[in-house]
Each structure stands twice: as C-alpha cells, then as structure tokens.
Amino acid sequence: MLSSSQGKLVRNGEGKKSVIWLEGNIASGKTTCLEYFSKTSDIEVLTEPVSKWRNVQGCNPLGLMYQDPSRWGLTLQTYVQLTMLDRHVLPMASPIRMMERSIYSAKYIFVENLYKSGKMPEVDFAVLSEWFEWIVKNIAIPVDLIVYLQTSPQTCYERLKQRCREEEKVIPLEYIESIHNLYEDWLIHHKSFEVPAPVLVMPADHDLKKMLHQFEENREKILMANC
Numbered sequence: 001m002l003s004s005s006q007g008k009l010v011r012n013g014e015g016k017k018s019v020i021w022l023e024g025n026i027a028s029g030k031t032t033c034l035e036y037f038s039k040t041s042d043i044e045v046l047t048e049p050v051s052k053w054r055n056v057q058g059c060n061p062l063g064l065m066y067q068d069p070s071r072w073g074l075t076l077q078t079y080v081q082l083t084m085l086d087r088h089v090l091p092m093a094s095p096i097r098m099m100e101r102s103i104y105s106a107k108y109i110f111v112e113n114l115y116k117s118g119k120m121p122e123v124d125f126a127v128l129s130e131w132f133e134w135i136v137k138n139i140a141i142p143v144d145l146i147v148y149l150q151t152s153p154q155t156c157y158e159r160l161k162q163r164c165r166e167e168e169k170v171i172p173l174e175y176i177e178s179i180h181n182l183y184e185d186w187l188i189h190h191k192s193f194e195v196p197a198p199v200l201v202m203p204a205d206h207d208l209k210k211m212l213h214q215f216e217e218n219r220e221k222i223l224m225a226n227c
C-alpha cells in the first residue's frame with residue numbers, strides 16, 4: 001500500500017529496514033554474489049528481471065536492442081525502467097533487501113551509454129530522461145548502501161563468453177569497456193551523477209574461492225548498512 005510522505009509516494013508499514021543495491025558491469029558476478037547472500041536468513045534477494053527483458057508477451061526487447069540499438073534502445077530501456085521500478089516498490093519481506101542493480105544504474109549507465117555512443121536518438125533520450133526524473137521525484141526509492149563489484153572489462157568479457165547468453169553473443173569488448181567507464185565515473189570518481197548512498201567497493205576479478213571469502217569478510221558491513 002502506498003501513501004504520501006514529504007511529497008513522495010512511500011510504502012506503508014516499514015520500520016528500520018535496509019536496502020542494498022548490488023552494482024557492477026555485465027557478468028561481473030552479481031548473481032553469484034546474490035546467490036551467496038540468499039543463503040542468509042533475514043536477507044531478501046531481488047535479482048534483475050532479465051527473464052522479462054528477454055520475453056515480454058513473446059517478444060525479446062533485450063535481443064532486439066543488441067541487434068539494432070538505435071531502433072530498439074528506447075523500447076528496452078522503457079521496459080527496464082518499468083520493471084526496475086516494480087522491484088523498488090515491492091513491499092519488503094525481510095529486514096534486509098539486496099537488489100541487483102537499480103533504476104538509477106539503468107538510466108545513468110545503460111541509457112547514458114546508448115545516448116553517448118550515438119545509438120539513441122535525442123528525442124528518445126529526452127523522453128526517457130523526463131520519465132526517470134518524474135519517477136525519482138515522486139516515488140521513494142530507498143537505498144542505504146551500494147555494493148560495487150569492481151572488475152576489469154577483460155574479466156567481464158571472459159565471464160560473459162563463458163556464460164554464453166544468446167542475446168549477448170554480439171557484445172564486443174568495447175561495449176563492456178564503455179559500461180565500465182560509466183560505472184567508474186559514477187561510483188568511484190563521482191564525475192557524472194549524484195550517488196544516492198555510500199559505496200562499498202569490492203574488487204571482483206578474483207576467482208570464486210577468493211570472492212566467497214571476500215563476501216564473508218564484508219558480511220557485517222553489508223548487513224549493518226543502515227546503522
């Protein structure tokens with residue numbers, strides 16, 4: 001149930017709960033990290049709705065976007081924005097929520113990349129931007145901590161090829177590099193957009209064993225996000 005607080009729509013009945021966004025490049029290891037934390041009681045894990053982006057009423061906007069970004073970028077990103085918003089306003093089922101990416105990274109990283117690389121027409125960018133601004137002004141999107149899985153583009157490229165998602169087979173290393181640079185400008189150098197919460201940087205080029213060790217080492221910091 002939504003009500004109004006300080007001019008924004010907020011969810012009712014929520015006490016001191018914390019929301020963590022897990023951010024990082026494509027194939028940086030976000031899902032693997034969420035799988036690890038999903039085994040902890042009191043944490044609710046929300047993965048990205050990628051299956052929806054691959055199948056909306058029998059259509060595949062993710063695949064279409066990779067085939068022809070200029071034509072389908074707006075279609076995909078409108079749907080990403082909607083499905084991410086849907087995740088953000090979902091009532092919390094546990095005191096701690098870990099969520100894969102956010103409506104912010106969809107806009108600040110992926111929409112920005114399409115526009116900056118000349119693959120999104122100005123009018124599409126303007127419409128998406130106005131939608132985004134309206135949403136963040138009028139709907140409460142809580143976040144207490146951003147965990148950034150920091151990888152080299154080369155690592156992600158290797159992992160992407162290994163994962164072998166059909167739609168992503170056309171992705172070149174340069175695309176991963178652009179996404180990397182946008183993330184670094186946003187979360188590390190603070191050069192592009194407002195960062196809505198403190199950032200915990202986790203180096204994520206390591207093998208799985210070391211990553212699991214690192215998740216464990218950072219568990220307290222993550223779980224105490226709003227203290």
Ligand SMILES: Nc1ncnc2c1ncn2[C@@H]1O[C@H](COP(=O)(O)OP(=O)(O)O)[C@@H](O)[C@H]1O
Binds near residue numbers: 030159163204205
């Ligand atoms: N630390 C790691 N070392 C090697 N491979 C990894 C590591 N973490 C994840 N992977 C593999 O890389 C691929 C992408 O990982 P995934 O967790 O799906 O990334 P994301 O959710 O960020 O796209 C998967 O095949 C996964 O098994």
Ligand SMILES: Cc1cn([C@H]2C[C@H](O)[C@@H](COP(=O)(O)O)O2)c(=O)[nH]c1=O
Binds near residue numbers: 025028030062065106
């Ligand atoms: C948020 C967002 C994602 N995408 C694309 C990028 C990848 O191909 C998938 C997400 O997979 P990941 O392994 O979880 O990174 O979706 C996009 O094109 N636009 C977006 O806003």
